[in-house]
Amino acid sequence: MKDLKTLDQQYVANTYARFPVELVSGKGSLVYDETGKEYIDMGSGIGVTAFGIADDGWQAAVTAQLGKLQHMSNLYYTEPCAKLAQILCERTGMKKVFFCNSGAEANEGAIKAARKYAAEKKGPEYYTIVTMENSFHGRTLTTLAATGQDHYHELFQPLTPGFVHAPANNLEAVKTAALENKAAAVMIECIQGEGGVIPLEKSFVQGLAAFCKEEDILLLVDEVQTGNGRTGALYAYMNFGIQPDVVSTAKGIGGGLPLGAVLFGEKTEFTLGHGDHGSTFGGNPVCCAGAISILERIDDDLLAEVKAKSEMAFSMLEGAPGVEAVSGMGLMIGIKTAKPAADVVKTCMENGVLCLTAKDKVRLLPALNIPKDVLAKAIEIVKGACV
């Protein structure tokens, strides 16, 4: 480990404050470090390994495709890409899918489509995208501009112009921001993830959807973290009773390989045409084959299990000593702890549980198929670390 740490620190860009642990292998919700110590993985690579580490079904799908055709570019038809798009549309009522490789890129695609739609429909001055304060939409210069947290912005000016932030759950303020700025779109996370696992109010989301429809302002829903079963629905917007115009997703969809998707609804299905957008790796057959194996298993039974495990986790955590509040939905859980979140995470790691933070919260994003007893064991360890 010491040699690896030295090597990494010498040669890898200094953008991550890593924990002093080298992880070498795993299976399902268990991972092992270089000393053989076992951990329960309550972070899933930040909500990416939807069915855990080295999941059999996902691995079989990926390796079968790997042996056939690993990449051909978007100049040709390949089966996994088309089939995955079909599954996504049939399960969401959306009409078309653009594939890319990450969450930020998915949001870029959504934003480009919104700008083109509004420019064609209303005029080129309708380019502003309204996003929420405390939101997180990615690290590229445009998605940083979309992100409603100033501390991400300071060192990287000038960011892409045309973004305005408004307070979440304040419908009047968002409406005013949208109308005054000639908005092309409003973009939300139904549950602010990096912002601290904070669900938006249902009445706000529904009011916003109605307003957007009335004004022909597109509603973009960033489902990068909340999507693909994470909240107990296939996409979090389904918990809110709305139909977005554009959905962006990534993280869990690929089960551990880089894959992002932009789902276009009726208004925008033809907005991006030949040459308007592209991605060399987007729709990669190996990533898409893995994603099909993930999405096919996120069915009603799996979603019911996610909800049942969520209820168990919430009831174990709520009111526990040192736990001040529990937020989130499904297996996207934020814990406001009396102790600093970073201290709780450190103690958990010592005691064999890997978890995340989100702002001042401890954040749990376990694999969707984590066995109930493993989840209960991990939560007991988290609770122990809170006191």
Ligand SMILES: *Cc1c(COP(=O)(O)O)cnc(C)c1O
């Ligand atoms: C993680 C995240 C992103 C960025 O995804 P990357 O794959 O890191 O580019 C965007 N939006 C939300 C809501 C996220 O949680």
